[in-house]
Amino acid sequence: MTTPMVKFDKVTKRYGSLTVLDSLDLEIAANEKVAIIGPSGSGKTTVLRMLMTLERINEGIIYVDGEPLTHMEKNGTLVPADQRHLRRVRGNIGMVFQHFNLFPHMSAIRNCMEAPVNVLGMPKAEARERAAELLDMVGLGDKVDQYPSQLSGGQQQRVAIARALAMRPKVMLFDEVTSALDPELVGEVLNVIRKLGSEHNLTMLMVTHQMGFAREFADRVCFFYGGKIAEEGAPDEIFSNPENERTRQFLSAVLEAN
Amino acid sequence: MFWDWGYTLEIMPTLLRASLITLQATVLGFLLAASLGLVLAILRMSQSRWVSLPTGAFVEFVRSTPVLIQIFFIFFVFPEFGIVLPAMVAGVIALGLHYGAYCSEVYRAGLENIPKGQWEASVALNLSPYVTFRDIIIPQAIPPVVPALGNYLVALFKETPLLSAIAVLELMQTAKILGSQSFRYVEPITIVGLFFLVFSLIAAALIRQVEAWLNRSLRNPGGAR
Numbered sequence: 001m002t003t004p005m006v007k008f009d010k011v012t013k014r015y016g017s018l019t020v021l022d023s024l025d026l027e028i029a030a031n032e033k034v035a036i037i038g039p040s041g042s043g044k045t046t047v048l049r050m051l052m053t054l055e056r057i058n059e060g061i062i063y064v065d066g067e068p069l070t071h072m073e074k075n076g077t078l079v080p081a082d083q084r085h086l087r088r089v090r091g092n093i094g095m096v097f098q099h100f101n102l103f104p105h106m107s108a109i110r111n112c113m114e115a116p117v118n119v120l121g122m123p124k125a126e127a128r129e130r131a132a133e134l135l136d137m138v139g140l141g142d143k144v145d146q147y148p149s150q151l152s153g154g155q156q157q158r159v160a161i162a163r164a165l166a167m168r169p170k171v172m173l174f175d176e177v178t179s180a181l182d183p184e185l186v187g188e189v190l191n192v193i194r195k196l197g198s199e200h201n202l203t204m205l206m207v208t209h210q211m212g213f214a215r216e217f218a219d220r221v222c223f224f225y226g227g228k229i230a231e232e233g234a235p236d237e238i239f240s241n242p243e244n245e246r247t248r249q250f251l252s253a254v255l256e257a258n
Numbered sequence: 259m260f261w262d263w264g265y266t267l268e269i270m271p272t273l274l275r276a277s278l279i280t281l282q283a284t285v286l287g288f289l290l291a292a293s294l295g296l297v298l299a300i301l302r303m304s305q306s307r308w309v310s311l312p313t314g315a316f317v318e319f320v321r322s323t324p325v326l327i328q329i330f331f332i333f334f335v336f337p338e339f340g341i342v343l344p345a346m347v348a349g350v351i352a353l354g355l356h357y358g359a360y361c362s363e364v365y366r367a368g369l370e371n372i373p374k375g376q377w378e379a380s381v382a383l384n385l386s387p388y389v390t391f392r393d394i395i396i397p398q399a400i401p402p403v404v405p406a407l408g409n410y411l412v413a414l415f416k417e418t419p420l421l422s423a424i425a426v427l428e429l430m431q432t433a434k435i436l437g438s439q440s441f442r443y444v445e446p447i448t449i450v451g452l453f454f455l456v457f458s459l460i461a462a463a464l465i466r467q468v469e470a471w472l473n474r475s476l477r478n479p480g481g482a483r
Contacts, residue, residue: 052382087384095382101375105397114393115383167383 003066005030005203011060022227033204035214038224044207048173052095094169098176100156102148108159109144112166134162138192154185174206223247276432284415290354295361320359328352333424349421357414364406368399401472408465
């Protein structure tokens, strides 16, 4: 069997006495597209945030491309990772946030150049060229010099996708990336994600409320409930024929709302 | 006559020279305060308690003791430990230190107002802490606090007469010397007062200009659309 791109090995996350994720085991193959669905408070966003090292884990180990992310090897045993190790392994991962989190004082293209220049040490001219290509790919070739405040939500989110891609990650995390958008702007962002999926070798993990998109795009759907994966499988199985009672309740509630 | 214009003209060149010392102490003191304040604010935000707690204690200590005592301490007590500083240097350090502590609180407010998402995006892009502060956090944190920093610039300026206590030949000390030589205090002290008034007003007007300019560029970075 090939090494999974991402592996959660009995990962537990607690906030005080509240257990948000309970001994999670999850393996994601290279190039696999996984959609994470579930009610709010089920721990689904925490999965992405732990993988991005925005949250510390309490127990277990996360591996990225076969290498421990949260831990590092020292004298033959695994000890919690230091900042240097975190930074090195985290370079494999990119993330797009619900609220874009663009840098408001930088133009679209500067947003996409900042990390390649300062982290990868890319010459400015090369970073600019690549950033322009990426912005072109997300359909914003004519907006490179605009500032975030001059762009619509959908445009800002597409800049954010280009900005994450500029770091050439192997794994891309999408955290409810269309939830903060007006309904008419959702499509343009999903189209960019579709394009990424078909044109790039990327492992993708997305937390989403867009059930139609999850069904069409994902290779696998994980339904989270109470800090665990209550049910997982191919999208058609989960959406047409859910076995778990919680999954059925959740899906019917979501469909009713739509 | 109560006011002697002849004497006024006579002491004017001396007072103008002294005003340069006052301005120099203000500018140097504020440069020190502005940079020290930023460093203190960042140290105080450190994840490590070993850094943040002593920094906080230092800031509180400096803010809670009179600047005159700090001036005396640096000028008269430091030599006991082998650190002998010229009066002007000691004065600038004391003013810079004191107002640095105040400025650090201003910076802290600016830093704490940066949305969490900016920090998280910086982590997600793998920016180092240094680059995060330099390129992402500080450029957003400082413009909104410029008016508050400007107030401290004016406050520091008005405290420079305290340096006369350690015989720095700034305006106040010069006026005192002139007065004691001629036994006429009305003209030198009045002129010094007017000087402070004029420069405070000019500084306040400049700060308002900078503030207005920042507001415009913050609300609409990149210009009109």
